[in-house]
Amino acid sequence: MKVGSIELLLSLLVGTAVAWEHTDEKEFRRAIGGHNHALVAFIEPSTAASQALEPEWTSAVESEKKALISIDCASTKSLCQEFGIISYPALRFFDGHGKMTSYRGPRRASSILSYLKRAVRPSITTLNSEAKLIKFQSRDDYAMIAQINAQDPHIKTAYEKLASQYRDRLSFGSVETSGATTVSCYNNRDGQQFTVSDLAGINALPQLIESCLEPVIGEFTRANEMKYLQTGKSLVFYFVTSSQEREPYVAAMRSVAKMYKEYLSFVTVDAGEYGDLAAPLGLVPGAFPALSVQNPMYGQVFPYPRGNQITPEAVGAFLMDIVQGKVQPWDGTFSSDAAGEHAHDEL
Structure with a gap:
């Protein structure tokens, strides 16, 4: 696509x-x-x-x-x-x-x-049948289901507290079980599931929610800038001027982002609010949408060639070319064509 x-x-x-x-x-x-x-x-x-x-x-x-x-x-x-x-x-x-x-x-x-x-629903929905449990898994973008053994009342209490705290972002369901207590979170936007059975740690449930809510392709802002820069991963920036540009990109690029998730963080940037970030990434300011790859560890930037279509196949090939040394880092200058085009855009 x-x-x-x-x-x-x-x-x-x-x-x-x-x-x-x-x-x-x-x-x-x-x-x-x-x-x-x-x-x-x-x-x-x-x-x-x-x-x-x-x-x-x-x-x-x-x-x-x-x-x-x-x-x-x-x-x-x-x-x-x-x-x-x-x-x-x-x-x-x-x-x-x-x-x-x-x-x-x-x-x-x-x-x-x-x-x-x-x-308008209860903070936790009781799932008293297998059919309800299966249906609940996909009823929302993010759904949590706790299968709780009656011998773990402390986990039930912690789960209820989190449901009250995070109900603006996830749907919470629960079911009693005679087996081991487990909690699963379904990120249906990105097609991911996270499950924990070792709930001894005090942060086990909050960390589960944090992992579940972390999108495969996030939105880069001033508020979360350091979080992304401190992961040690390279970043694939995509500048958009509206959600009408962002959503198709996220849908199309999700499979590539999952493939490289261990090594790369894919993010979108609101060009209207953070357009000043474009130039340091080798992109012509005001010429959006546009994509660039940054390796914060070595201070290297690899702007995606202007004029090339941004498709999953093309971006995937571009990333492989960077890894194989076929693409040189940006030297910090704009070509005369790019500079002239920017000057024309500003007129």
């Missing part, structure tokens, strides 16, 4: 997206004052993060209009201050009974809609 073709098709559809439709204070209080649940996006239109959320939020609204509300904090500052909003965007879930909970999951339409389904 060619990523470029998918990106072109989806880019044509972006213009059909609905813009923010903010709720005023009166409607907002009516919505959270009743017994209906609501997920509220408190945004400040001028911030880059709020602008990045807009297409994902409006896409989710098209599927679940009644339960999704947005508030423009630039025009209702006192209201946002009342609810303790200090950064934007802030997503808060109101359960209809006076309780407000922060949503900390991915800010993608699919993840937001999945969260709404989880939020």
